[in-house]
Amino acid sequence: MNAFRLSLYGWLMVLPAAVLLALFTHIPVVESFVHSFMSTDKPKRPSHFVGLDHYETLIADPIFWKALTNNLLYALGSVPLSIAIAMLMALFVNDKLAGRGFLRAAYFTPTILPMIAVANIWIFFFTPDYGLLEQMLKPFGLGGHNILGSNNTALLAVTIVAIWKESGFFMIFYLAALQQISPDLKEAAAIEGTSRFTYFRRVIFPLLMPTTLFVMVNALINAFRVVDHIFVMTGGGPNNATSVLLFRIYEVGFKYFDFGLASAMTVVLLCVLGIVALGQFFALDRKVHYQ
Amino acid sequence: MTSLTRRLFTASALALGLSLSASAQAADIELRFYYPVAVGGPITKIIDEYAAGFEKENPGIKIKPIYAGDYVQTIGKALTAVKGGDAPELAILLAADITSLVDEDAVVPVDDVIKTPADKAWVEGFYPAFMENAKLKGKTYAIPFQRSTPVLYWNKDMFKAAGLDPDKAPKDWNEMRDFAKKLTKKDASGAVTQWGIEIPSDGNSLWLFTGLTTGNGVRINNAEGTKVNFADPKVVEALQYWYDLSKVDGAQPAGLINWGTTPRDFIEGRTAMMWHTTGNLTNVKTNAKFPFGIGFLPGKTQFGAPTGGGNFYFFKGMSAEKQAAALAFVKYMTTPERAADWSTKTGYVATQPAAYETPVMKAYAADFPAAIIARDQLKYAVPEMTVHENQRVTKIANDAIQAVMTGAKPADAALKDAQAEAERVLRDFN
Numbered sequence: 233m234n235a236f237r238l239s240l241y242g243w244l245m246v247l248p249a250a251v252l253l254a255l256f257t258h259i260p261v262v263e264s265f266v267h268s269f270m271s272t273d274k275p276k277r278p279s280h281f282v283g284l285d286h287y288e289t290l291i292a293d294p295i296f297w298k299a300l301t302n303n304l305l306y307a308l309g310s311v312p313l314s315i316a317i318a319m320l321m322a323l324f325v326n327d328k329l330a331g332r333g334f335l336r337a338a339y340f341t342p343t344i345l346p347m348i349a350v351a352n353i354w355i356f357f358f359t360p361d362y363g364l365l366e367q368m369l370k371p372f373g374l375g376g377h378n379i380l381g382s383n384n385t386a387l388l389a390v391t392i393v394a395i396w397k398e399s400g401f402f403m404i405f406y407l408a409a410l411q412q413i414s415p416d417l418k419e420a421a422a423i424e425g426t427s428r429f430t431y432f433r434r435v436i437f438p439l440l441m442p443t444t445l446f447v448m449v450n451a452l453i454n455a456f457r458v459v460d461h462i463f464v465m466t467g468g469g470p471n472n473a474t475s476v477l478l479f480r481i482y483e484v485g486f487k488y489f490d491f492g493l494a495s496a497m498t499v500v501l502l503c504v505l506g507i508v509a510l511g512q513f514f515a516l517d518r519k520v521h522y523q
Numbered sequence: 524m525t526s527l528t529r530r531l532f533t534a535s536a537l538a539l540g541l542s543l544s545a546s547a548q549a550a551d552i553e554l555r556f557y558y559p560v561a562v563g564g565p566i567t568k569i570i571d572e573y574a575a576g577f578e579k580e581n582p583g584i585k586i587k588p589i590y591a592g593d594y595v596q597t598i599g600k601a602l603t604a605v606k607g608g609d610a611p612e613l614a615i616l617l618a619a620d621i622t623s624l625v626d627e628d629a630v631v632p633v634d635d636v637i638k639t640p641a642d643k644a645w646v647e648g649f650y651p652a653f654m655e656n657a658k659l660k661g662k663t664y665a666i667p668f669q670r671s672t673p674v675l676y677w678n679k680d681m682f683k684a685a686g687l688d689p690d691k692a693p694k695d696w697n698e699m700r701d702f703a704k705k706l707t708k709k710d711a712s713g714a715v716t717q718w719g720i721e722i723p724s725d726g727n728s729l730w731l732f733t734g735l736t737t738g739n740g741v742r743i744n745n746a747e748g749t750k751v752n753f754a755d756p757k758v759v760e761a762l763q764y765w766y767d768l769s770k771v772d773g774a775q776p777a778g779l780i781n782w783g784t785t786p787r788d789f790i791e792g793r794t795a796m797m798w799h800t801t802g803n804l805t806n807v808k809t810n811a812k813f814p815f816g817i818g819f820l821p822g823k824t825q826f827g828a829p830t831g832g833g834n835f836y837f838f839k840g841m842s843a844e845k846q847a848a849a850l851a852f853v854k855y856m857t858t859p860e861r862a863a864d865w866s867t868k869t870g871y872v873a874t875q876p877a878a879y880e881t882p883v884m885k886a887y888a889a890d891f892p893a894a895i896i897a898r899d900q901l902k903y904a905v906p907e908m909t910v911h912e913n914q915r916v917t918k919i920a921n922d923a924i925q926a927v928m929t930g931a932k933p934a935d936a937a938l939k940d941a942q943a944e945a946e947r948v949l950r951d952f953n
Contacts, residue, residue, distance in 0.1 A: 273606070275628035295922075359784055360776055361715075361793055375714055381725060381779030383929045467726050470779045471925040486599040487914040489623065 261502065267495035279492075286496035296497065298472050299480040302387055306476055307455035309391040310398065315447055317399040319440070322406030323432075336407070343401040351464035354393045355380070358465075386466055386473045393461050398454060402447045409443040410436070445516055452508050456501060477501050551583040552848045557614040558588060559597040559833065561669070562802035564869055577855045584848045594833065595914075598623065601838070605629045610838040612849050615668055618656050618834045619909045619917075622748050625659050626911060630836045632662040636850050645854060648875045652830050656906035659748070665834035666853050667874040669865070671802045672828050672897055672904055673734055675821065679814040681706055681717070681795040692818025696738070696764060699796075699821045703774035706795035718794040719774030722765060723782040728924040729917055730907050731798050733829035735761040737905050738822020743920075748910040749952045753920060754935075754942035762934040764823075766927055778929055789815075800831070801897040804870035808891065817893035819900045826903040832871065863887075872897045911952040916945045 268286055273279040290296045325336045342350065357364045358379040369375050379385045413436065421431045459478045462468060468475035468483065475483075477497065485494030556574075560566045567590055574586040591597040594617045601614045605627065616624065624630045637643060646663060653667040679689035685705045693699035703719025710716050722731055736743050741757040744750065752758060768775040789797045790810045798820060807815065819826045835853045837846065855861065862878035865871060867887045878884055879898060888895050910916050923941035926932040932940075 274626070355781075355784070359781070360778075361788070362791065370714065373712055373714075378776060378778030381776075381781065381929070383931050469725050469921075469925050470929045471922050471931055473929075483918070487595055487918070488912065489602060489627070490915075 264495040264498040264502075267492055268499045270492055272490050272492040282492070286493050289493060290496055290500065295472050295475065296480065299475045299477050300500075302472075302474065303456060303476040305387060306391050306394070307452060309388070310394040310455055311448065311451040314395045314398040314402060314451055315444065317395065318402035318447065319406050319444075321399065321403045322410055323436075325403075326407060326410045339403055340400045342397050342399070343404075345397075347397065347458065347460035348464055350393060350397055351461035354389075354396075354461070355465055358389055380466055381470060383470055383473045386470060390462055390465060390474050393465070394455070394458065397458075397461075398451060402451065405443050405447055406440060409440050413439055445512065448516075449509060449512050452512070453505060456505055477504075551585060552845055553585045553587060554613060554845065554849055554852060555587045555589060555611040556852070557591040557597050557601050557611050557616075559591060559594045559615065561594060561833070562671075562800075562869060562871075564805065566869070569865070569868055573856060573861065577852055580855070581848075581851060584852070586852060594620075602627055602629060605838065610840055612838055612841055612845055613853065614836050614838065615833040616836055618653070618665065618667070618670070618830070618832060619907050619913050621656060621659055621664050621834075622909060622911045622913050624836060625664060629839060630664055631839050631841075631846075632664050633657075633666060633837065634663055636837050636846050638847075642850070642854075645857075648877060649857075650874060650876070650901050652901045652904040652906070653834075653874055655746075656830075656909040657834055665836050666857060668833055668835050668857060669869070669871045670830055670832040670834075670874055671800045671871055672830050672900060673731055673798050673800050673820060674828070674897055674900065675796060675798055675818040676789055676807060677796045677816045677818065678789070678792065678794075678811075679816055681792070681813075685795075689814070690816065692816060693796075693821045695821050696823045700764075700768065700772055700774070703768060703796065704772050707774045715773075715776075717792065718776055718788075719772075720768060720796040720798075721775060721780050721785050721788055721794040722768070722798045723780045723785045724765075724924060724928045725779040726782045727917065727921060728928070729920045730829055730831055732762065732765070732920075732924055733905070733907055734798065734820045734827060735765055735822075737827025737829065737903070738820060738825060739827075740822075740824045742905060744908050744910050748913075749949055751908070751910060751916060751920075751942065751945045751949070753923065753938045753945060759935045759938050761823075762924065762927055762938060766934060769928070770930070779925060800870075801872055802832075802870050804894065804897075805868075806870075815893075817896045819896065819903065822903075826900065828900050828904045829907040830901070830904045831907050866894075870894075872901070910945075910949065912948050915948050919944045919948070 267279075269281060269283060270279045271277070271282045271285070321339050325332055325339065329335075345353075360366060360378045360381070361375075363379075365379065366375050366377065369377070377385065379389050417435055418431070421435060426434075456477060459476050462474050462476065462479050466474040468479050478501065481494050481497045481501065484490050484497065558570060570588050570590075574588050577586055578584065589611070591600045591614075597614065598616045598620050601611060601616065602623075604610050610629065633646060637646060646666070649657075649667050653670050654663070657663055657665040657667060675692055677692060682689040682702075685702075687702060687705065693702045699720065706717065706719040707715060708717040722735075724731075733743060736758050739757045739761045741752065741755050741761075743752050743755075743758060745752075769777045785794075785797050786799055786803045786806060788794045789799075790807060792813070804817070820828045835856070837849055837853075841849060857874065859873075859875060859877035859881050860883065862873040862875060863881040863884040866873040866878065867883060873879060873884060879888070879895075908917060908920070919941050923932075923937040926937045927934050
C-alpha cells in the first residue's frame, strides 16, 4: 500500500511535465513517423498509405542531399571550433585579471542576443563594398568579395555566425567546471615544476572532459537545430548553398505544404540526431572520466 | 493511467468547446482577418486604424486583424487553420498563391459572395493587370489590395556627372547597358567605387526576372497555371543579359545581389540605378539626399514588368451573414479614398483608376510625380508567375537563376534543367 502510494505521488509529480512532453514532443514525433508513410492530405485526394514513396523521393532529390551535406559541413565547422574557442575564453577569464567581470559579460553577450538580431548585424558585416569586413580588407587590396552571394563562401559565413553565437554559451559551462577544480592541483603541479602547458594538457583538459562531452552533444544538436540566421541572411541560397535539413523541412512543409515529404525528412533528421547522441554517449563515455 | 489521461483529454476538449461557443455568442459578428507585413512603415498601425474606422461605421461587426508574419508565414498559418477546422474569415495573401488556395479548397470565389450589380461593378473597377491573377478557371477569387510593381530608380546627380541627360531613363536594354557602363566608377587600384546598376537576385529572384522576360516579349507561364516556359530561347537570352551586366560589362556586382540592402546601396550612392519595388518609394524619397528619377523597366523589344503583392481572399465555411459582413469590410478597405490613402502611406500602387482621381492622390502626385510612373507602367505589366504548386515551381526557377548569377551553371543548361523539373512537378495538373 505504502509503495503504491509512493509511486502514485511520483507519477503525480511528473504528470504535468509528462503531459507537456507527450503533447509537444512525443506525440508529434510519432505522428511525423506515421505521416512519413502517408500521402499529404489534399481536398480531392485524402491522405492514404504510400509506403516508402517519400523516402524514395528524398533519395532522388538533389536538394535534400545538398542540405544534408551542407548540414554535416556546418556541424563539422561549427562544433569543434566553438568548443575550442569556448574553452580558451573560459581559461582566459578564469584567471585573475583586471576587468574580468566585464570580459565575461562581453563573451557571453552573443548568447543573450536573439538569433534574428545577430543575423541582421552579421548581414552588414558581410555586405559587399561597404560592409565591415570589406572595409577592413579593402586597404590591403583584398576587397571585392560578395560573401553571402557566392556559392563558395556563403556556407562558411553562416557557420562563422553560429560559432560566434554559441561559443559564449559553452564558455559558461567550462567556467563552471574550471571553478570546480581544486586549487591544490595547481599548487602540486607548481611544486613539481610542471609547465603551464603540461599542467593544462595533463590535468585541466582531462578534468574538463565530462563538460566537453556535454557541450559537444549540445553543440551537435544545435548544429542541426539552430538555423534561424539562415532564414534572415541567405534564405538557403545562393542556389541552396546554405540550405540545411531543418531549413529544407520548413520549406517543404510550410511553403509547399507537402507534409508527407516534410515528415519523412523529419524522421531522417531525428535518426541523424539519435545516432549522433548515442554514438557520443557510448563511444566517448568510457574515455571521459579521469581514472 | 491511460484512463486518467483519456479523461483529462475529454475534459479539456469539452472546456475548449465550451469556451469557443461562448465567445461566438458574446460578439455580434466577429471577422478574423490575417495579414502580412511585407514593406517598411507602420503597417500594423494603419491596418488597425482602418479596422477601427469600419467598426465605427458598422456597429455589430467586430474586426480582428491578426498580424501573421511575412507572406509565406501568413499563408502557412491560414492553411494550417483551415486544416484544423478553424479558418479565418479573411486574409491578405500573395496574389500568386491563388492556385494553392484553390487547390487546397480553402477559399470561396468572390462571385459567390457578391450579390448586387453594384458589387459586380465594384469588382470590375480594379486594374486588369491586377485582376489577371485574381482569376482562375473563369472565376474571380480575390480582391486586389496591396499591389506593387518594380520600377527603375536612377540617381540624377550621377547621370549628370557621367555626361548623361539626368531627366531621361534608359529606354531599352542596350541603353541600360551603355548607361550602366558609363556610370561604373573605379578607384586607382581598380576596385569599383560606384556600380552602374543593381538588379537584386537573391530571395525571390524570379519576380524581377519576370520584368526582364516580359521586356523580351515572352511569358513564363500560361494563363491556366499548368505550364511554364523556362527553356524558351528568349528567357535564356534575358537571363544571359542579366548575368552579362555583371560578368561581361562589369557594371553590376558579381554574385547574388541582396534584395534588402539594394535600396540602401542606392541611397548611399553605391549604385547609380536599381530595379526595386514601388513599395520602397517612400523609403527612398525620405532618405535619399540627391534628386532621383523613376522610370519604366527598360525592355529589349517592349516595356514590361511583373505585378506582385497581396489580395483579399474570402475563406470557406462562413455563414451567409458573415460573408455579407466580410464583403462590407473588403469594400470599405478598397474604396478609392482608402486606396489612395494606403498608396500614399506605403508606396503600394493604388488598385483602381478611381483612386487616382481623389484629392489625396492628386495632391500627392503633384508633389511627387514619380508616384504616377508605377500606374502608367501597369499597361505593360503581367502578373508574377502564378502556377499550380506555385512556391515549389518558383523555388525551381529561383535556384536556376541563382546558379547562373553565381556562375555555377550556364543560362541555357540551368533553365533547361529547371524546365524539366517544373514539368515533373506540374505533371499532375496537365
